[in-house]
Amino acid sequence: MKILITLLFSILLIGCSTDKNDEVSLALDWYPNSNHAGIYSAIDEGFFESEGINLDLYTPSDPTAIISAVASGRDDFGLSYHPDILQAQSAGLEIVSVLSISQHPLNSIMTLEKSNLKTPKDLKGKVIGYPGIPSNKAMLETVLENQGIDINDVETVDVGFELVKALVSGSVDAIIGAYWTHESIVMELQGFNIEIMKLEEWGVPNYYELILITNKRFLDENEKKVEKVVNSFKKGFEFAINNPEKSIDSLIKIAGEEIVEEDVEREGIQLLIPVWESNGNPFGYQEKSKWVETYNWMFKNNFLEKELDIDDLFITKYSND
Numbered sequence: 001m002k003i004l005i006t007l008l009f010s011i012l013l014i015g016c017s018t019d020k021n022d023e024v025s026l027a028l029d030w031y032p033n034s035n036h037a038g039i040y041s042a043i044d045e046g047f048f049e050s051e052g053i054n055l056d057l058y059t060p061s062d063p064t065a066i067i068s069a070v071a072s073g074r075d076d077f078g079l080s081y082h083p084d085i086l087q088a089q090s091a092g093l094e095i096v097s098v099l100s101i102s103q104h105p106l107n108s109i110m111t112l113e114k115s116n117l118k119t120p121k122d123l124k125g126k127v128i129g130y131p132g133i134p135s136n137k138a139m140l141e142t143v144l145e146n147q148g149i150d151i152n153d154v155e156t157v158d159v160g161f162e163l164v165k166a167l168v169s170g171s172v173d174a175i176i177g178a179y180w181t182h183e184s185i186v187m188e189l190q191g192f193n194i195e196i197m198k199l200e201e202w203g204v205p206n207y208y209e210l211i212l213i214t215n216k217r218f219l220d221e222n223e224k225k226v227e228k229v230v231n232s233f234k235k236g237f238e239f240a241i242n243n244p245e246k247s248i249d250s251l252i253k254i255a256g257e258e259i260v261e262e263d264v265e266r267e268g269i270q271l272l273i274p275v276w277e278s279n280g281n282p283f284g285y286q287e288k289s290k291w292v293e294t295y296n297w298m299f300k301n302n303f304l305e306k307e308l309d310i311d312d313l314f315i316t317k318y319s320n321d
Contacts, residue, residue: 020052021049021052021053021054022052022053022054022222022225022228023054023056024053024054024055024056024076024077024225024229025055025056025057025058025075025076025077026039026055026056026057026058026075026076026077026078026079027058027059027060027066027069027070027075027077027078027079028057028058028059028060028079029063029066029078029079029080029081029210030059030063030161031059031161031259032059032251032254032255032259032260033182033251033260033264033265033268034181034182034248034251034264034265034266034268034269034272035101035102035106035179035181035182035210035268035272036079036251037237037240037244037247037248037250037251037265037269037272038101038233038236038237038238038239038240038241038247038276038283039057039233039236040236040247040250040251040253040254040255041236041237041239041240041243041246041247041250041251042232042233042235042236042237042239043055043057043236043250043254044250044253044254045235045236045239045250047231047232047235047236047239048229048232051228051229051231051232052228053225053228053229053232055229055232062132063131063132063133063160063161064132064133064134066078066079066080067080067084067085067088067093067095067213068088068093070095070213070214070215071088071093071094071095071215072215073215073217073218076214076218076222077212077213077214077229078212078213078214079101079210079211079212079213080210080211080213081107081133081135081209081210081211082207082208082209082211082294083135083138083139083207083294083298083303084133084134084135085097085211085213085313086294086295086298086303086304086308086313087134087135087138087298087303087304087305089308089312089313090298090304090305090306090308091305092305094215094216094217095213095214095215095216096213096214096215096216096219096312096313096314096315097208097211097212097213097286097313097314097315098212098213098214098219098226098229098230098314098315098318098319099211099212099230099233099234099284099286099318099319100208100210100211100212100284100285100286100319101208101209101210101211101212101233101237101276101284102208102209102210102272102275102276103208103209103275103276103277103278103279103281103285104200104206104208104209104275104278105198105199105200105204105206105207105209106179106180106181106182106209106210106272106275107136107139107176107177107178107179107199107209108176108178108179108180108184108196108197108198108199109123109128109140109143109174109175109176109178109196109197109199110167110174110175110176110178110180110183110184110187110194110195110196110197111167111173111174111194111195111197112167112168112192112193112194112195113192113193113194113195114193115173115195117173117174117195118195119147119197120143120144120146120147120149120197120202121147121148121149123144123149123154123173123174124149124153124154125153125154126154126155126173126174127154127155127156127157127171127172127173127174128140128154128155128156128157128172128173128174128175128176129156129157129158129159129162129163129166129167129171129172129174129175129176129177130156130157130158130159130163130175130176130177131158131159131160131161131163131177132158132160133177135303136176136177137151137156138298138301138303139176139199139204140154140156140176141301142202142203142204142297142301143197143199143202143203143204145203146202146203147202157171157172159171159172159175163175163177163178163183164178164183164186164187167187168187168190168192180196180198180271181268181271181272181275182264182268184196185264185267185268186261186264189263189264204297205290205293205294205297206290206293207290207293207294208286208290208294209275212229212230212233214226219315226318227317227318230284230318230319231318233284234282234283234284234319237276237283237284238283240269240273240276241273241276241277241283244266244269244270244273245266247269248260248262248265248266248269251265252265282320282321284318284319284320285316285319285320286314286316286319286320288310288311291310291313291314292310295308295310295313
């Protein structure tokens with residue numbers, strides 16, 4: 001009887017502990033991959049749980065809807081891209097960056113080596129696929145203009161998540177929105193040799209690729225909760241940096257073998273680690289100068305609807321400690 005009472009009391013304590021945890025939703029920017037490995041490490045290693053956070057993690061069917069979902073409060077947090085965040089903020093959406101993930105651009109333009117399209121100048125008159133994300137067209141326009149080509153001299157096609165399929169099938173001549181840490185590996189493992197044009201080498205600023213965002217009202221009303229989530233992210237990615245193989249194990253275990261391409265992600269995380277920790281800064285660090293540079297580029301090129309106060313766009317209270 002004493003054993004039964006003890007067991008029931010333990011279950012009750014566990015239930016109470018779970019009830020005290022804060023429920024938080026997070027929309028991923030893409031299917032689970034090595035760029036999210038730190039999140040899955042944080043789940044598997046119990047970092048969210050130790051901070052009192054129950055994380056509801058999912059991938060939206062439409063990657064363009066993430067920012068609006070966070071701005072409206074439908075989701076508490078989301079992963080999105082630096083230029084898209086600036087465009088949304090300029091359009092009046094109340095979102096704020098609380099942590100950087102990728103310190104440098106991962107986005108790139110890719111072509112098949114056999115097409116002999118090696119520089120942006122070669123893209124004139126070609127069909128270029130992109131994932132429907134507005135900033136990708138803005139970046140493409142900058143890259144082309146850097147080579148004296150007008151955006152109207154190419155045809156752009158929204159191919160959604162099917163970037164690799166569109167390129168290898170020949171339905172497009174090039175793709176933008178593909179990560180040199182992911183899609184290039186996928187195609188090379190399928191036997192395709194790839195040409196990669198890194199955007200920052202062709203006139204696009206060295207922006208933050210992936211950023212954790214929330215909305216301003218949620219931040220104002222839940223500062224402690226935001227701090228707990230950021231702390232969990234930092235612990236998870238620091239773990240992934242030091243334990244990349246184990247981190248991919250967690251990604252596969254939680255996201256599922258049918259979702260994660262193991263050989264791709266084990267190679268990809270090795271490319272990502274130097275991007276997660278850069279210039280001696282801790283993971284998650286945000287520099288105002290990088291925000292200013294990216295903002296100035298977008299404003300100069302008429303990609304923003306109105307001027308913004310840079311200091312209102314991101315916070316370093318939790319990320320730069």
